[in-house]
Amino acid sequence: MNRQLLLGAEAAALGALDAGISGVYAYPGTPSTEITEYIRKNREAALRGVRSSWSANEKTAYEAALGMAYAGKRALVAMKHVGLNVAADAFINSAITGVNGGLVLAVADDPSMHSSQNEQDSRFYGRFAMVPVLEPASQQELYDAVRYAFDLSESVKLPVMLRLTTRLAHSRAGVVRAPLHAENPLHAVLEPERYVLMPQNARKQYNLLLGKQENLERLSEESPLNRMVPGTFPVGVLAFGIACNYAMEVRETFGLDVPVLKISHYPPPRRQIAELFESCETVLVAEEGYPVYEELLRGWFNDRNIRGRMDGTLPRAGELDTVLMARALGVALPEPAPVPTIVVNRPPELCRGCGHRDLFEALNRVMESFENRHVFSDIGCYTLGALPPFNAIHTCVDMGASITMAKGAADGGLRPAVCVIGDSTFTHSGMTGLLDAVNDRTPVTVIIADNDTTAMTGGQESAATGTRLHALCRGLGVEEQHIRTIIPLKPHLEENIAVLSQEIAYDGVSVVLARRECIENAARRKRSKNPNPVNQ
Amino acid sequence: MQNNIILAGVGGQGILSIAAVIDLAALHCDLHIRQAEVHGMSQRGGAVQSHLRISDREIHADLIALGRADLVISVEPLEALRYLPFLSPEGRMVTATEPFVNMPDYPSLDALLTELRRTGSPLLVDAATLAREAGSPRTSNMVMLGAAAPFIALDPSQLEAAIGKIFEAKGEDTVAMNIRAFRKGLALSQP
Ligand SMILES: Cc1ncc(C[n+]2csc(CCOP(=O)(O)OP(=O)(O)O)c2C)c(N)n1
Numbered sequence: 218m219n220r221q222l223l224l225g226a227e228a229a230a231l232g233a234l235d236a237g238i239s240g241v242y243a244y245p246g247t248p249s250t251e252i253t254e255y256i257r258k259n260r261e262a263a264l265r266g267v268r269s270s271w272s273a274n275e276k277t278a279y280e281a282a283l284g285m286a287y288a289g290k291r292a293l294v295a296m297k298h299v300g301l302n303v304a305a306d307a308f309i310n311s312a313i314t315g316v317n318g319g320l321v322l323a324v325a326d327d328p329s330m331h332s333s334q335n336e337q338d339s340r341f342y343g344r345f346a347m348v349p350v351l352e353p354a355s356q357q358e359l360y361d362a363v364r365y366a367f368d369l370s371e372s373v374k375l376p377v378m379l380r381l382t383t384r385l386a387h388s389r390a391g392v393v394r395a396p397l398h399a400e401n402p403l404h405a406v407l408e409p410e411r412y413v414l415m416p417q418n419a420r421k422q423y424n425l426l427l428g429k430q431e432n433l434e435r436l437s438e439e440s441p442l443n444r445m446v447p448g449t450f451p452v453g454v455l456a457f458g459i460a461c462n463y464a465m466e467v468r469e470t471f472g473l474d475v476p477v478l479k480i481s482h483y484p485p486p487r488r489q490i491a492e493l494f495e496s497c498e499t500v501l502v503a504e505e506g507y508p509v510y511e512e513l514l515r516g517w518f519n520d521r522n523i524r525g526r527m528d529g530t531l532p533r534a535g536e537l538d539t540v541l542m543a544r545a546l547g548v549a550l551p552e553p554a555p556v557p558t559i560v561v562n563r564p565p566e567l568c569r570g571c572g573h574r575d576l577f578e579a580l581n582r583v584m585e586s587f588e589n590r591h592v593f594s595d596i597g598c599y600t601l602g603a604l605p606p607f608n609a610i611h612t613c614v615d616m617g618a619s620i621t622m623a624k625g626a627a628d629g630g631l632r633p634a635v636c637v638i639g640d641s642t643f644t645h646s647g648m649t650g651l652l653d654a655v656n657d658r659t660p661v662t663v664i665i666a667d668n669d670t671t672a673m674t675g676g677q678e679s680a681a682t683g684t685r686l687h688a689l690c691r692g693l694g695v696e697e698q699h700i701r702t703i704i705p706l707k708p709h710l711e712e713n714i715a716v717l718s719q720e721i722a723y724d725g726v727s728v729v730l731a732r733r734e735c736i737e738n739a740a741r742r743k744r745s746k747n748p749n750p751v752n753q
Numbered sequence: 754m755q756n757n758i759i760l761a762g763v764g765g766q767g768i769l770s771i772a773a774v775i776d777l778a779a780l781h782c783d784l785h786i787r788q789a790e791v792h793g794m795s796q797r798g799g800a801v802q803s804h805l806r807i808s809d810r811e812i813h814a815d816l817i818a819l820g821r822a823d824l825v826i827s828v829e830p831l832e833a834l835r836y837l838p839f840l841s842p843e844g845r846m847v848t849a850t851e852p853f854v855n856m857p858d859y860p861s862l863d864a865l866l867t868e869l870r871r872t873g874s875p876l877l878v879d880a881a882t883l884a885r886e887a888g889s890p891r892t893s894n895m896v897m898l899g900a901a902a903p904f905i906a907l908d909p910s911q912l913e914a915a916i917g918k919i920f921e922a923k924g925e926d927t928v929a930m931n932i933r934a935f936r937k938g939l940a941l942s943q944p
Contacts, residue, residue: 250792563832
């Protein structure tokens with residue numbers, strides 16, 4: 218057998234290519250980024266002409282994928298969990314219209330928040346939208362599940378969510394490919410009664426969606442992704458997604474013959490779950506994420522004999538692992554060796570030579586002179602400016618929020634109102650907020666840290682940088698004389714301080730474009746020109 | 754056979770190349786593999802680790818359980834200690850001794866070495882010097898792989914073949930230099 222070693226994210230990508238997608242739409246975000254990167258680098262995809270460039274944000278990505286599915290083709294859309302907040306309007310409503318060609322949403326959650334602001338569980342959105350959700354437990358199962366998801370999407374005419382979590386997305390394993398499924402022919406149908414969601418159509422469509430639910434549950438009961446591993450131990454495990462891996466690990470490592478019902482296809486199959494509850498004294502509900510189904514099951518089974526995250530048998534927050542699972546099943550484990558006290562934390566930091574460093578140095582010098590030193594900021598490498606030695610920024614909430622929060626604070630009377638946002642974040646969702654500020658003539662200074670790339674997630678192309686950013690700000694109505702460009706480099710420090718001071722003093726909307734290429738990207742460019750670089 | 758290995762270091766130090774070599778060698782030996790790695794924020798100079806598991810049976814979990822690692826390979830001494838809770842009582846610790854200092858409260862090397870020695874019989878490797886001898890400081894990760902090779906459930910010749918494949922695209926000189934580095938490390942533990 219010809220096995221390829223792939224990250225889970227890459228297995229999802231290859232699964233989608235082999236399932237015959239005609240395009241992938243995505244905005245980067247850990248741990249989902251490698252799905253699209255894999256397709257972008259794949260030679261077969263390029264030969265086939267699979268559409269794969271980065272979208273401006275998750276909402277535009279989702280809608281474009283929906284359009285491709287409308288035209289009868291198979292489309293993949295990929296994002297991280299918080300990206301689905303941005304795309305939620307499109308996602309929820311696409312369940313009401315339904316799809317024509319297959320539409321699969323690959324969404325990667327980040328329990329334990331390795332690289333995220335929160336650990337929200339995308340299965341909530343799946344339930345909310347009332348569409349099938351698949352949550353495979355291994356890289357091979359993930360590869361196979363993508364094709365299954367496209368077939369399912371076309372047979373029930375609904376988008377299908379494929380939920381990944383960090384440990385599956387960012388772990389490698391051997392994967393065997395299946396034969397290629399040909400791309401669908403173009404097949405757009407005029408069905409305004411489905412796609413024009415005016416109330417009279419929407420009500421019909423919503424009832425249709427409700428009517429599909431029984432069939433969706435029946436499909437789960439028969440799904441190859443759900444299966445029972447019998448056992449004699451009085452406590453059974455109801456293991457969702459990769460939680461199953463830890464339960465299986467406990468079975469083997471500690472010789473505990475626990476029955477395990479693995480669920481990787483939602484809505485959850487009620488009959489199989491009821492059988493587990495009947496055959497066990499107690500059931501441990503293990504979910505890699507929020508207790509989404511534990512909460513539901515406590516209702517179904519009158520809160521009896523259920524253990525899980527809600528009663529503290531498993532921790533309420535954070536990802537699962539083998540030790541947590543073993544302890545929850547009553548295995549007595551010796552305390553592991555402690556980490557010696559001299560081992561201090563090593564937080565990430567801005568690269569040596571990064572332009573953001575020079576920007577923060579200048580900005581700190583300017584802000585020193587004010588009593589109110591609040592700097593609103595956003596998500597990207599520049600968020601690391603919140604840490605010492607800079608301590609230069611004071612907020613980071615969700616993409617785009619720097620401009621709008623600064624605006625609101627200015628409306629409330631805060632002076633000066635200053636914010637820092639990256640180039641990719643600005644085009645993701647900063648532009649609309651800037652328009653609000655222009656329309657209100659709010660005194661805010663927007664500093665766009667333009668490093669010509671989406672650096673935090675590994676250097677993807679940004680939707681607009683450089684002179685195009687200038688033109689965008691101009692087009693949104695910022696006055697030409699208050700769009701200034703600085704170069705964040707040591708020799709320009711005094712000049713940059715002067716420009717920042719002038720614009721912060723201006724009683725209206727001003728933009729300072731701090732332009733300098735990301736040094737990681739510059740190095741990558743150099744390496745690709747040099748055929749013989751040393752070690753990685 | 755099951756081999757649980759933790760690879761540790763600082764973002765940018767090249768632990769993923771070590772993982773790639775072991776992965777490829779294990780793939781050639783038809784073994785099962787799971788190798789979890791860190792992408793994203795921490796890669797910017799933060800602590801990074803990879804859980805690498807190889808086995809002749811199916812592997813379920815991507816993560817190694819606390820106290821179950823057979824081997825910790827670290828390219829940095831402080832980072833080696835961070836993963837002590839994972840090391841099994843019979844496990845081996847193999848670490849480079851050159852500190853990577855990018856925080857103000859980094860402990861003294863003496864204190865680190867004392868703590869390391871307390872863990873049993875760690876293999877302490879002056880990887881920086883050996884890597885320079887091999888031709889480039891950037892090969893220190895392959896020195897570490899060589900030094901740890903006797904504790905990995907794969908034949909060193911398989912690892913060497915995999916180094917050839919992994920660095921193939923970067924030219925013969927790079928391959929030769931990395932193999933030299935690997936052998937220098939190997940010679941430490943297999944005199
Ligand atoms: C809604 C949402 N989508 C994606 C992400 C992931 N993400 C975090 S930072 C970032 C890149 C920001 O790029 P840019 O603003 O250009 O700043 P840089 O990292 O280049 O400094 C992305 C994509 C996120 N946190 N939230």
